[in-house]
Amino acid sequence: MFEAKNLVKRYPGFEIQANFTVKADERVAIYSPSGTGKSTLLRLISGLEQLDSGTLTLNSRSIEKIVPEKRNIGFVFQDYALFPGKTAVENVAYPLKLRGIGAAERIQIAVDFLKELGLSEEKMGQIVDRFSGGEKQRVAFARALSFKPDLLLLDEPFSALDGVSRLKSRELLLDMHARHPVPLILVTHDETDLVKTATHTLSYETSFKVQDKEIHRFFR
């Protein structure tokens, strides 16, 4: 289970506050217009940015002071952030290598994940630079899951895809999550994505202080 309690992060002109929990096998969507701090919230959870105050708890472990590489949180970025010049298998095997898993074993794990996510065998040994959007997404999903994360974060995972691919992608996500039920937080500004994939939604409120024009964004 993941819990964000009294999370606060201040920026010039606005402040983000959050209070929510995500249970295992829940898919929580953060749904709000573009530019309201959704991706920032994910970065705060993953440790890529630092909180000003509040706590983050993951499986009873307090993680707000832990460096990103030690939080065991899987992150699928909006542009997938695959490692250029590396093959699909190399991308997926990388976090396993960091965890000391031997070459043969990690390759096998990577291949299994990629197969599970529907990437053809022919593509597995190819460099990801020229993959299509859908192929890149499969690799990104596989990579984020391969090391058995305690929490999975997805930042606008469908925004780069067209209608048909988007449909297939949602199904892929549901299928993937069914097989690997981890607490999942998904950021989207698309209502259909929200409806089709999320089990819960974080509500988003904005409040204004008229005197000093401070904007607060609440996620709960």
Add this chain to the structure above:
Amino acid sequence: MSALAQAETTLIVYSYDSLVSKNSWGEQVARGFEKKMRGTKTPVRVKLVSVGEGAQILSRLKLDQKRGKNIAHIVWGIDPETFGQLKNELDEIQIPKDFPVRKELAGLKLPVGFVPFDFGIYAFIQDTENLPLDQAPQDWGDLISPRFKKKILLEDPRTSTPGLAWVLASETAFGKNEVLLYWKSLQANWLTLSPSWSQAYALFLKKQAPLVWSYVTSQAYHQELGDKTNRYHAVLFTSGQPIQVEGISILKSAADFEKVKPLAQAFVNHVVSKESQSSLPKMQWMFPVRSDVVLPGSFKNLPQPKSLYSIFDSLGNDGRKEVLKRWNEALVR
């Protein structure tokens, strides 16, 4: 460290590359001096500092002055012109008594404090395989003849002492006014002006042109190297050859001058000793200044100049700049 080594004095000598580099005559002389002084009350270490080409010695000394650190005790390999510019910094050392000077130097008026250790006689060297012996130029005037078009290699007077020598020699031959036209005419005939003697001679040996401004002793060098056909021949002019005397002097500007002066004088004496001078010809490829040194056969076979004249004596730095300015303007016009 032994007590003897602790008492060792370091003598710092500024010179030019080919005089003091590894296996050179200068290095041999310096090590010989150290050996001679070992075991005496004043052991010495001679530190040879090469400042580049001969024309750069003066600039190095001036740079030392500018940075406020005059460290050299001796300057070795200067010509009378450079000596003239350093006069105030040089000690008035004496040539050893009864010094047997070669006849070529007998008529020259050398300044006090300037101790000659070798001399060279400037001349064109001719490659007789590409220019028959009987077609050699007889004097400066011949060089502007069309038959020598692009057949002459000269040094740039702005960057090389031999370069300045031919400019001054031709000025001596024609006078200050006539020579301007001469230089312009000669420009059409020289193949190129090389920045230094070594580059000019390299092109000469690569058969780029059959005449190069060099030293009479270059002929001896080739003979010693096995040129039995006398392919490379020194060309002597009817008006005579300019002579370049190289000297050694003691700098009184060094901070510890008084302390090292006796050693410096001893070193100078050693440089012009019979022992040192004997090995000079076939290592330095210049003439020794002592008449009691037996010259190698190849030197004895060298053609004898009709006359010798000095060109650098009273030039001075202003004089040098002025003649180069005139020369430059004559060519650019």
Add this chain to the structure above:
Amino acid sequence: MMAILVLLTVFFALIGVPVFSVLGSANLNGFFSPDILAIVLFTLKQAVLSLFFSLLVGIPLGFWIYKKGSLESHRRLLLLYSMPTLTVALAVSLTFKSYGLTSVIFAHAWMNSPWIALRFAEGLEQFPETRRLAARSLGASRWEVFQTFEWPFLQSRIFLASAQVFSVCVMSFTLVLLLGGGPPIQTLETEIYSSIKIGDPDFGRASIFAIWQLVLTSIPAGIAFFISFREEHETVRLPRARDPKSRLDWLTPLFFLPFLALIFSMDGTSFLGAFEPEAYSAFLVSLQIALSVAFGVVVFSGAVSIVARKRRWISVLFQIPGGISTLVLGLGFWLAYARWLDPFDGSRVAIILIQTTLILPLGVRTLWPLVKEKNHSALDAARTMGANRRQAWLLVEWPRWKPTVQSLIFISIIWSMGELAAVSLFSSENLITLPVLISRWMGQYRFDQAIGINLVLGGLAWMLLRFEGRSRGNHV
């Protein structure tokens, strides 16, 4: 803030103080005197003509490389650019036996057109293929595609490469001295040399020439610099190989023909000089210095690039050495620091610092864009997977940096091993480098052996180039 202060201190120490030590003597009254202006104008004329012919040859060659070149051919061209200028001058003079402005321009064009060609080919490589295909699909001919799309894209690269070649030609010294044939072929650098090195040094006169030189090189360099950072970056990587079985191979050897004249003019034993203990010792000294310089360039350039990531003015500042003559900088070091870096015993430190300073502009130009174009999301992704900052950088950024850093190291080593001007001020009997030894042997009638070392140096550069290419892999 501290980092900026440190960099500014380094800048003043390496560049500001030495340059001021020389330029401070300038008597500005003589700045516009007719004889000085004549030399300025001539310098400008020969540099413009040299650039023109470099472009004339380089651009078509660049096209050819892009279409049909192989890595092997590219490497040969880079090798040419790194040959010692003395060797180049002798090769040209032996092949053509002609001196004057034509020879100088020919030699400049010969040396610099490969650089233009490689940069042009690289630009064509970087042009988005999809844009090209889109234009063709819409009915544009090859020429129209080039004129309307590729040429505007390439302009900045051409301008940048041209600015570099122009600066090199403005500061050209050895080629002008050896091939010019004397007045009126004289440039600012030859005048600086004779003002400083010969006779009583005339710093006032040398300073005027040095200032003019800075003026001539700074304008195109400044413009080119801003263009390069506004648009795609400059790299010194070799373009991608198009055809492994190169059809370019019959063309690139032509660039080396003049060296044949040099080789055939030597006797067989000349090369043996390169194996004498003296030569071996000089080689080791040169190599030690070169490796230190390469290390210094990468570290300094990297540091400047990182600090300058969001402060362009810092990068601009470190481009200034690109317009300063080696002689001026070397002499400035001597005047400013000789009290501590005693040239009497030779100063390895001074030589390394001067050479590093001179290559710094190239280093910053090539590394800064890499710093600017960090792949943030991939770095973040790596962090979320368990990589610490160092591991993430090695995974994501190092593959991008590696070819550029390798090329920079290679160019630094080759340039350093052939550099003479800075070394000559600070060498001593205990610190003889190969160029100093070559110069010395030339003065001792050992011409062919001296040239032999030059050619052996070229061979070593070739081997280094092959090693560098192999370690980079077959793709760039």
